[in-house]
Amino acid sequence: MRPMSTAARLSAALVVALAACNSISTASPSSAPAGSDGASIALSGAIDPADIRADLEALQAIADANGGLRTAGTAGYRAAVEYVAGRLRDLGYAVQTPEFEMATFAEAAGSSIQVGPRGATFAGGPDFHAMIYSASGEISAPVVEVGYGDDGSGGCDASDFASLPAGAIALTPPGGCFRRDVVLNAVEAGASALVSTFPQWPAGEVRRPTLLSPDGIEIPALAASRQVGDALRAAAASHTEVRISVRTEIGQAMVPNVIAESHGVADQVLILGGHLDGVHDGPGMNDNGSGVAALLEVARVLAEQHPSVRVRFAFWAGEELGLFGSRAYVETLRSAERAEILAYLNLDMIGSPNFVPMVYDSPTAAAGAAAITDFLVSYLREVGIGAEPTDIGASSDHAPFDAFGIPTGGIFSGASEVKTADQAEAFGGTAGELLDPCYHLACDTLANVEIDHVAIFAEAALALTLAIASGQISL
Secondary structure, X not given: OOOOOHHHHHOOOOOOOHHXXXXXXXXXXXXXXXXXXXXXXXXXXXXXXXXXXXHHHHHHHHHHOOOOOOEOOOHHHHHHHHHHHHHHHHOOOEEEOOEEEEEEEEEXXXXXXXXXXXXXXXXXXXXXXXXXXXXXXXXXXXXXXOOOOOOOOOOOOHHHHOOOOOOOEEEEOOOOOOHHHHHHHHHHHOOOEEEEEOOOOOOOOOOOOEOOOOOOOOOOEEEEOHHHHHHHHHHHXXXXXXXXXXXXXXXXXXXXXXXXEOOOOOOOEEEEEEEOOEOOOOOOHHHHHHHHHHHHHHHHHHOOOOOOOEEEEEEEOOHHHHOHHHHHHHHHOOHHHHHOEEEEEEEOOOOOOOOOOEEEOOOOOOOOHHHHHHHHHHHHHHOOOOOEEEOOOXXXXXXXXXXXXXXEEEEEOOOOOEOOHHHHHHHOXXXXXXXXXXXXXXXXXXXXXXXXXXXXXXXXXHHHHHHHHHOOOOO
């Protein structure tokens, strides 16, 4: 089932907010339809999918002109910063691009895995990637399986490496922990390299996990396809030596966020944000061009309005490497500045082709977050798309705000999760397939983004902003 068009979906919604924005601070919650909990607060076509498409086309063009990438620390990212900052200045916002220092990463061409002197050879790119912040290395060593079997944890426990011979290449399956934890366990056990293989990834669909920081990562750490995993498990069984060659480059760079704020003197501010950087292996149009375009469209609609709270838009750097931009921002605010923040709403991956409309629902979020969740769920259900409350953990830029007790919320349409039969029945799409088949891949182009979904979620973010400004949500 595909969602209705924007006009058809919202034709029954009560048109109140945009007509009354100049006096939104005195709007009454009773303006909303009975039983809606304020969800249909006035949008009726306010969000224009054509504008969203135009911004996505601009981001795609920036990536195309810069080697297909918008990764933090690259020329593509700097061009994206210039574009977004320029769009916001043209809309009349006060724009800053504060910089912070972060570790950058690149993998040089030519990485390889050679199984025995005459066995299969696998190439970096289609068959495997160095994980972000992996060390370089030229290694020839036997392969030893670690963390397999009923008693193994995928290398997440240090005890999994108890029988690993010093200097061996550790081969691990996926596990229920950060890859950084697995690699640090391998380093402590004396491994010469670590290869994590993912049975669900065929050749050409290998993702690149981040190790979050280069600190302590002293060995090559690779993420590999099913085919590589099969070959290395056979090599382990036959005691065949494997050669790994990988060269990475880790540096330091000053990288900017983009922060734009509406004009006003209100004591409190609502922040809407999403990450501007893309991955190392694709243009990142759904992840997270979709969130960026939605935020720019909400900023356009609000540019001439005067809600009773200040609205701040944040476009973060370094999310794909480890939430660097949002963390640096929140940690460098003074206590009084953090106290001004009513809430933070995150938009990250909201155009997934086989989508599930997920609303952040963390059991550990600060007081006030539940009201955001309830409003977004109510709104999305009322306009006919539905919603699934979901705890996404600390996997995006809301997490640093959570850590300081600031109420957070967010919308997400799915990444490498597989759609269930129940989700397909509820939201349409195809059960048994990834929510975003191009997640972190080169095929995450404009063609991978469902723009109608992005528009719906942008409307939800706009509705939330106006509901908070009008007092319909108490945080």
